[in-house]
Amino acid sequence: MRLLLIAVLTTSGIVSAQITLNVSDFADGGDTVRMSTATSPTINFAATGANHTWNFATLVAEAQTLKDYKTMNGTSTFMQFLFGGFAPLKYQATNIVASTALPVDQLGAFLPINISEVNSVSRNTADSITSIGLSLVVEGSEVPFRSDTIETRYRFPANFGDAYSSRGYINIDLNPIFDAIWIQYRQRSSVIDGWGQVTTPFGTFSALRIKHTIQEQDSIYIGQFGTWIPLPIPLSNIYEWWTSGELEPVLRITTSAFGGNENVTDIEFRDSYDPLIAGVEVATLEVSIYPNPTQTELFIEGMEIGSSYFVVSPDGKIVLNGQTLSKNEKIQVAQLRAGSYTLIVRNTAGSVAKAMFVKQ
Numbered sequence: 001m002r003l004l005l006i007a008v009l010t011t012s013g014i015v016s017a018q019i020t021l022n023v024s025d026f027a028d029g030g031d032t033v034r035m036s037t038a039t040s041p042t043i044n045f046a047a048t049g050a051n052h053t054w055n056f057a058t059l060v061a062e063a064q065t066l067k068d069y070k071t072m073n074g075t076s077t078f079m080q081f082l083f084g085g086f087a088p089l090k091y092q093a094t095n096i097v098a099s100t101a102l103p104v105d106q107l108g109a110f111l112p113i114n115i116s117e118v119n120s121v122s123r124n125t126a127d128s129i130t131s132i133g134l135s136l137v138v139e140g141s142e143v144p145f146r147s148d149t150i151e152t153r154y155r156f157p158a159n160f161g162d163a164y165s166s167r168g169y170i171n172i173d174l175n176p177i178f179d180a181i182w183i184q185y186r187q188r189s190s191v192i193d194g195w196g197q198v199t200t201p202f203g204t205f206s207a208l209r210i211k212h213t214i215q216e217q218d219s220i221y222i223g224q225f226g227t228w229i230p231l232p233i234p235l236s237n238i239y240e241w242w243t244s245g246e247l248e249p250v251l252r253i254t255t256s257a258f259g260g261n262e263n264v265t266d267i268e269f270r271d272s273y274d275p276l277i278a279g280v281e282v283a284t285l286e287v288s289i290y291p292n293p294t295q296t297e298l299f300i301e302g303m304e305i306g307s308s309y310f311v312v313s314p315d316g317k318i319v320l321n322g323q324t325l326s327k328n329e330k331i332q333v334a335q336l337r338a339g340s341y342t343l344i345v346r347n348t349a350g351s352v353a354k355a356m357f358v359k360q
Contacts, residue, residue, distance in 0.1 A: 017206050018159070018160055018195045018206075018208075019195070019206050019207070019208060019243065019244055020157050020158065020159050021154075021156065021157065021159075021208060021242055021244070022126075022156050022157055022158075023124050023125065023126055023127075023128075023129065023154075024245075025242065025243075025244050025245055025246070025247070026124065026129060026154065026247060026248075027067070027069045027095070027097075027247040027248055028069060028094050028095050028124045029069055029070060029071035029072070029093075029094050029095040029096070030069065030070075030071055031095075031247055032066055032067065032068050032069065033066070033067045033069075033246075033247045033248045033270070034064060034065075034066050034067075034270070034271055034272065034273055035064070035065055035066075035067060035248060035268045035269065035270060035271060036061035036062075036063065036064045036201075036268065036269055036270075036271035036274070037061070037062055037063045037064070037065075037266070037267060037268045038059045038060055038061055038062055038268075038269070039062065040059060040264070040267060041263070041264055043056070043059075043253065043264060043267065045239045045253045045255065045264065048193050048194030048209050048211075049193075049194050049196075050160065050194070050195060050196070051195065052195070052196035052197075053196055053197050053198075054196065054197070054198040054199065054207075054209075054241065054251075055198075055199045056199060056200045056201075056251055056269070057199045057200065057201060059200060059201055059267065059269060060201075061201065061269075061271060061274060064273075064274055067097060067098070068097065068098075069095040069096070069097045070095065070096045070097065071094075071095065071096075072084055072093055072096070075096070076144075078142070078143075078144055079135065079142065079144050082133065082144050082145075082146055083121055083132065083133060083144065083146075090123070090130075090132065090150060091123070091132050091133070091146055092123060093121045093122065093123055093132060093133075094122065094123050094124045094125075095121075095122050096119050096120070096121050096122075096135060097119060097120055097122070098117070098118070098119055098120075099118050099119055099120035099134070100118070101120050101131075101134060101184075102115075102118050102134065102136075102182070102184065112178070113138060113139055113174070113177060113178045114138070114139055114140075115136055115137065115138050116137045116138075116140070117135075117136065117137035118134060118135075118136055118137075119134065119135040119136075120134060121133040121134060121144070122153075126156065127155065127156050128152050128153075128155050128156060129152070129153050129154040130150050130151065130152050130153065131147060131150065131151040131152075131153060131168055132146065132147055132150055133145055133146045133147050133170070134147075134170060134172070136172070138174065138177050138178075139177060141177070143174075143177070145170060145171070145172050145173075146170075147168055147169065147170045148169045148171055149167055149169035149170075150168065151166050151168025151186060151188060152164070152166040152188075153166075153188070153190075153212075154190075158192060158208065158210070158242075159192065159208075160192050160194070160195040161192060162191070162192045163189075163190065163191040163192070164189075164190055165187070165189045165190070166188045166190075167185070167186060167187050167188065168184075168185070168186045168188070169183075169184070169185050169186075170183070170184050171183050172184070179222070179223030179224065180220060180221060180222050180223065181220065182218070182219075182220050183218065183220070183221075184216065184217075184218050185216065185217045185218070186214055186215070186216045186217075187214070187215045187216075188212055188213070188214050189212070189213045190210060190211065190212045190213075191210070191211055192208050192209065192210050193209055193210075193211050195207070195208050195209065196209075198241045198243075198250060198251060200241075200250055200251050200269045200270070201269065201271065202250060202269060202270045202271050202272065203250075205241075205243035205246075205250055206243060206244075207242060207243045207250065208241070208242050208243075209239065209240070209241050209242075210239075210240045210242060210249075211237060211238070211239055211240075212237065212238040212240070213235070213236075213237050214235070214236050214238065215235055216233040216236075217230075217233065218230075218231040219231060229339075229358065230339065230340060231342075231356065232312050232313065232340070232341070232342050234256045234257055234258045234312070234342075234344075235256070235257040236254060236255065236256050236257070237254070237255045237257070237262065238252065238253075238254050238255075239252070239253045239254075239255075240252050246270050248270055249269075249270070250269060250270045251267075251268075251269045251270075252266075252267070252269070253266070253267050254266040254267075258310060258312060258318065258344055263346070287300055287301065287302040287303055287343075287345050287353050287355060288300070288301045288302055289343060289355050289357055292356075292357045293357065293358035293359070293360045294333060294357060294358070294359060294360065295333075295334065295359070296332065296333065296334040297330055297331065297332060297333065297334075298330070298331045298343070298357060299328065299329070299330050299331075300324075300328070300329045300330075300331065300343070300345070301327070301328050302327065303324045303327055303328075303329055303345055303347070304324070304327070304347040305324055305326060306323060306324065306347075307323065307324045307345055307346060307347045308321070308322070308323055308324075308345070308346045309321060309322060309324065309329070309331070309344065309345045309346075310343070310344045310346075311331070311333070311336075311341050311342070311343055311344075312341060312342040312343075312344060313336075313337075313339070313341060319341075320333070320336075333359055336359045337359070338359055338360055339358070339359060340356060340357070340358050340359075341356070341357055341358075341359060342354055342355070342356055343355045343356075
């Protein structure tokens with residue numbers, strides 16, 4: 001495992017300079033990186049440019065996790081077959097790490113099986129980092145899948161002004177565990193749109209700012225229904241500030257676009273170990289809906305009075321919206337066409353919850 005030396009930096013005397021990123025600046029198998037999470041709905045993620053100064057020093061860590069990039073050592077025979085040394089070169093993995101690449105909360109709305117873990121399988125080389133597959137733990141058993149189309153997340157060397165695009169496609173056939181197939185298609189556009197000096201609670205660094213725009217289209221086939229159900233995924237942007245040698249971005253802000261607005265859904269930054277918050281999970285907004293599927297009415301429980309809700313159609317359009325007058329709200333959905341919809345709830349503090357439902 002690589003050892004990281006953490007220097008105590010002050011803003012005085014630091015000269016901002018353009019840097020170049022290489023694959024050695026990114027985590028790989030055997031590395032561990034500590035990240036803290038924070039919430040700040042009004043954070044300015046848009047400002048960028050040449051020789052820019054970003055100041056996020058006021059972020060307050062609320063929880064902390066240790067990202068563990070594992071090697072292929074000790075993995076199952078099936079994993080070795082798909083991603084080990086005898087696999088085609090482009091599928092030979094260099095690291096495996098826990099991932100949010102699949103919306104497991106949406107899977108749970110359709111599948112009566114337990115998916116307890118999703119891991120991203122990647123390959124790091126001198127010129128790129130690619131997503132070559134996923135590994136799921138389904139009902140306690142590890143089930144790996146190769147990506148049919150390999151998505152490129154980063155290209156090297158990385159310099160200010162670089163831009164690239166990529167796409168990924170994966171077919172996750174859960175048979176014979178359960179008669180269902182999940183298909184994920186992702187279109188990624190990335191641009192290095194800024195360089196300069198960034199300050200976070202972890203320190204001050206010369207950095208490159210990378211913006212990733214991801215449009216995802218998911219659908220699921222459930223054998224007992226005999227039909228494909230499209231799953232609308234809002235457009236997302238990921239803003240990252242990278243510096244040399246930290247293995248993860250010193251700051252990453254993820255947003256989701258809906259209702260004509262770009263809303264912050266996640267903030268994480270490189271950090272030092274804090275025993276008071278290490279392992280603590282951030283409290284999330286939770287709502288429950290029923291019945292699902294539904295024909296005429298959808299009941300929502302657990303909402304804060306004054307929360308906003310949006311119903312998003314499969315093509316990404318808002319078809320219903322409003323504000324809650326009670327903690328238990330009833331929405332009329334009889335006028336909606338049959339299909340799958342996303343309910344998005346945002347409380348007065350800016351926290352967001354999402355749930356899937358099917359209109360019959």
